[in-house]
Amino acid sequence: MTISSPQGSNSTGNERVGKIDSRPDRNTHNGEPVKIHDPEEVSLEDMMASVRQIILGVGEDPDREGLLKTPKRVAESMRFLTSGYNQSLDDIINGAIFDEGHNEMVLVRDINFFSMCEHHMLPFMGRAHVAYIPNQKVVGLSKLARIVDMYSRRMQVQERLTRQVAEALQEVLEPKGVAVVMEASHMCMVMRGVQKPGAWTVTSAMLGAFQEDQRTREEFLNLIRHQPGAF
Ligand SMILES: Nc1nc2c(ncn2[C@@H]2O[C@H](COP(=O)(O)OP(=O)(O)OP(=O)(O)O)[C@@H](O)[C@H]2O)c(=O)[nH]1
Ligand SMILES: [Zn+2]
Structure with missing residues (x-):
């Protein structure tokens, strides 16, 4: 497993490839796209x-x-x-897809996010861990965090948010697998309602190799459990 640099400084073959299908309205209800008005x-x-x-x-x-x-x-x-409604994958990726021939797992963990629950319009916030196994193509690392931000800045439920991040990466890169885990605290469960500070909601979306191969999934889960050194 490698945590790669998107700049690929040793490579002379960096080139931007691929065209992204931009769908700013890729919100779904029961699996069906929902048209979002301007x-x-x-x-x-x-x-x-x-x-x-x-x-x-x-x-x-x-x-x-x-x-x-x-x-x-x-x-x-x-x-x-809710400014994520006005963004599209195309805007965010901005062509930063590089043909690196890199086929090891790429993981960006501990991406802070802030979203708003669609039931109470109260914040939920926490950390996202996003990994993929490239199929030759890699994306700029910051773009993983930008994808998390785009879908977070909408009215959400955590499960859909998690799935949308995974599906976006799948669409952009067609990688061998994508894994997204999000850990969040919901203010609607803390400040009101059941009033349970300290309860964390953990959701995951696993696609491709992460779904099919237990060892790959375990490697990812171990990596997000391990605490990285502080800077
Ligand atoms: N699955 C899921 N549920 C969420 C999320 N955010 C908030 N909820 C839940 O949405 C539910 C809404 O339940 P309702 O009974 O309609 O609303 P409520 O009377 O305000 O519920 P309480 O929060 O239990 O007081 C609550 O159980 C919330 O905890 C989320 O991201 N995912
Ligand atoms: Zn809520």
Whole structure:
């Protein structure tokens, strides 16, 4: 197993290959694609008016000084926290696929992510571990984290988020296998509801060799268990 550099500094044969099928609306419900409307169809002012209603709904005064700008701040935060709807795989990969002839496992672990649960619109956050076994082609390492960010910045359930990251990598690289594990704490289970701080939800998506070959899967699971040295 090798954790490779995407720059492939020893190779003279680095070239960008492949064209990515961009599907910014690759969200699914029961396996079917869901059409996502353009967020701009609802104006920031409409969103601000809704936030004002929420402020009234919790018994506060939206016209007191500290809350005057809150509807705008919240609307803008929401736009940022869901900005993954406006991105596509094409945007993110930006052609950074290299024909390295590298066929060993590549793993980027401990990728921090922040997402929003679609049931309560509260954050869930944690770490993602993303691995693949190349089939000649490798992708820039930062792009693995960017893929995690793109799907995280949408209204999500953790299981779908995990699967989408794996499927995106499968689509981009057609590798021999993909493994994604996400460990997260859900604020809807911590701050409200069942109120269980310290409970971690762990989800995985294994494709190809990681699904079929137990040794490959175990190698990956051992690597994400091991604590790397601190910098
Ligand atoms: N499978 C899954 N469930 C999630 C995720 N995020 C939140 N949930 C759950 O979604 C469920 C929604 O349940 P409901 O009974 O409709 O809502 P609720 O009354 O607010 O539920 P409680 O959280 O139990 O108070 C809860 O069990 C949440 O824990 C996720 O990423 N994946
Ligand atoms: Zn929730």
